[in-house]
Amino acid sequence: MPKPNDSLLFLLSLSIGSVFMLIISFILIFVRNQNRLLKKHAELQETKLSHQQELLRTVIVSQEEERSRIGQDLHDDVGTALSNLRLTIELFNQSPATGFDKFSAGCKLIIDKIITDVRHISHNLSPPGIAQYGFAGALEELCELMSQTGAIGITINNNSPYTTDGLVTVNAISLYRVIEELINNTIKHAQATEIMISFAEYENCVEVLYTDNGIGMATAMNPAKGMGVHNIESRLKVINATVLQPLLAHEGYSFRFSLSK
Amino acid sequence: MSILITLIGVSFSLFAVLNFIFLQDVHSFNSYPRTVDALAIIALCLIYFYNYNESYNQTPWHRHSSNWIVSGLLIYFGSSIMHFAFLDLLYKHATLNVNYIFGDIHATLVMIMYLFIAIGFNYAKT
Numbered sequence: 001m002p003k004p005n006d007s008l009l010f011l012l013s014l015s016i017g018s019v020f021m022l023i024i025s026f027i028l029i030f031v032r033n034q035n036r037l038l039k040k041h042a043e044l045q046e047t048k049l050s051h052q053q054e055l056l057r058t059v060i061v062s063q064e065e066e067r068s069r070i071g072q073d074l075h076d077d078v079g080t081a082l083s084n085l086r087l088t089i090e091l092f093n094q095s096p097a098t099g100f101d102k103f104s105a106g107c108k109l110i111i112d113k114i115i116t117d118v119r120h121i122s123h124n125l126s127p128p129g130i131a132q133y134g135f136a137g138a139l140e141e142l143c144e145l146m147s148q149t150g151a152i153g154i155t156i157n158n159n160s161p162y163t164t165d166g167l168v169t170v171n172a173i174s175l176y177r178v179i180e181e182l183i184n185n186t187i188k189h190a191q192a193t194e195i196m197i198s199f200a201e202y203e204n205c206v207e208v209l210y211t212d213n214g215i216g217m218a219t220a221m222n223p224a225k226g227m228g229v230h231n232i233e234s235r236l237k238v239i240n241a242t243v244l245q246p247l248l249a250h251e252g253y254s255f256r257f258s259l260s261k
Numbered sequence: 262m263s264i265l266i267t268l269i270g271v272s273f274s275l276f277a278v279l280n281f282i283f284l285q286d287v288h289s290f291n292s293y294p295r296t297v298d299a300l301a302i303i304a305l306c307l308i309y310f311y312n313y314n315e316s317y318n319q320t321p322w323h324r325h326s327s328n329w330i331v332s333g334l335l336i337y338f339g340s341s342i343m344h345f346a347f348l349d350l351l352y353k354h355a356t357l358n359v360n361y362i363f364g365d366i367h368a369t370l371v372m373i374m375y376l377f378i379a380i381g382f383n384y385a386k387t
Contacts, residue, residue, distance in 0.1 A: 008347075008351075008355060008359070009355070009359045009362060009363075012343055012344065012347055012351075012363065013362075013363075013366065015343040016340050016341065016343050016344060016366060019339050019340050019342065019343065020336065020339070020340040020370075022339075023335055023336050023339045023340060024336070027332050027335070027336075030310060030314070030322075031322045031323070034313075034314070034318065034321075034322045035321060035322060038318065038319075038321060038322075
């Protein structure tokens with residue numbers, strides 16, 4: 001065996017040096033990667049938190065809006081009609097000569113109006129059809145009501161027995177409100193003539209697809225989400241539904257979400 | 262994990278005994294066991310980093326004391342594994358100067374390891 005000399009020194013120091021550098025680079029890259037992951041995670045947390053705060057704000061604002069709307073409805077419709085009734089009775093007391101029959105007919109008319117107003121207000125508060133006909137029936141009723149003017153046609157394509165029979169009332173009301181809001185948005189912003197709502201049932205979820213043939217989201221609204229969209233999101237979150245990617249090929253507005261069973 | 266460490270410990274001790282009985286004389290440098298032990302420590306360090314990467318960490322890397330300690334061990338044992346492998350050969354055949362130079366390199370690596378361990382202890386304190 002030849003006696004090792006300085007070339008061994010060189011080779012050995014080279015290998016020690018290269019392994020040392022390899023390990024140092026490994027540690028540096030590892031640390032960098034870990035810190036980056038940590039930063040990304042923190043950012044994600046922050047986004048989630050702000051989104052949740054936004055949703056909470058929307059819930060509070062819409063609750064307040066709803067309260068003021070109910071207050072306004074009560075004040076403007078029921079309040080006015082009751083004042084009217086009071087005035088009619090007062091007038092009758094002052095001059096009973098006008099005839100009891102006419103007075104009674106007038107009073108009945110006002111009372112009927114009050115009854116109708118109260119019914120409208122209570123129907124607005126909770127959709128009446130859901131308890132009686134279930135979600136599918138209530139939705140059909142809503143669509144008939146919305147398309148009464150003839151300006152817009154609504155087609156429902158319900159292939160899901162779950163949405164017809166399986167929904168609990170709380171979820172049914174939320175789903176109903178979501179679709180109501182979507183139809184309202186279409187009527188308000190989209191300049192559409194046709195709305196299509198379809199329900200497709202899968203093994204453990206129901207996919208709901210809402211489309212219209214209007215001008216689409218990009219041109220109809222600014223990119224910032226409106227209150228209605230936030231409302232929809234928070235309602236869907238409550239019933240454990242996930243918003244899916246909208247149809248890219250579709251020209252009008254499209255909204256997709258899946259409801260877990 | 263503890264089973265793996267016990268297994269490594271027992272089999273390594275056995276190997277070290279067999280080594281001085283059959284392979285390397287007790288009066289020469291035990292280069293085989295030292296290399297194997299460095300390999301085992303490197304493997305354990307890498308397992309540690311793998312587990313750290315897989316786990317969910319909320320604090321920055323440098324705040325974990327064990328990260329520093331394991332890095333120190335990895336730097337020392339990884340870098341000097343070649344030195345360990347050629348230790349006996351160097352002692353028997355290389356000049357005294359060459360041996361001194363490698364002794365210095367080795368001492369520097371030991372110093373780096375202990376510095377890292379010291380930083381680790383410093384973080385463990387808080």
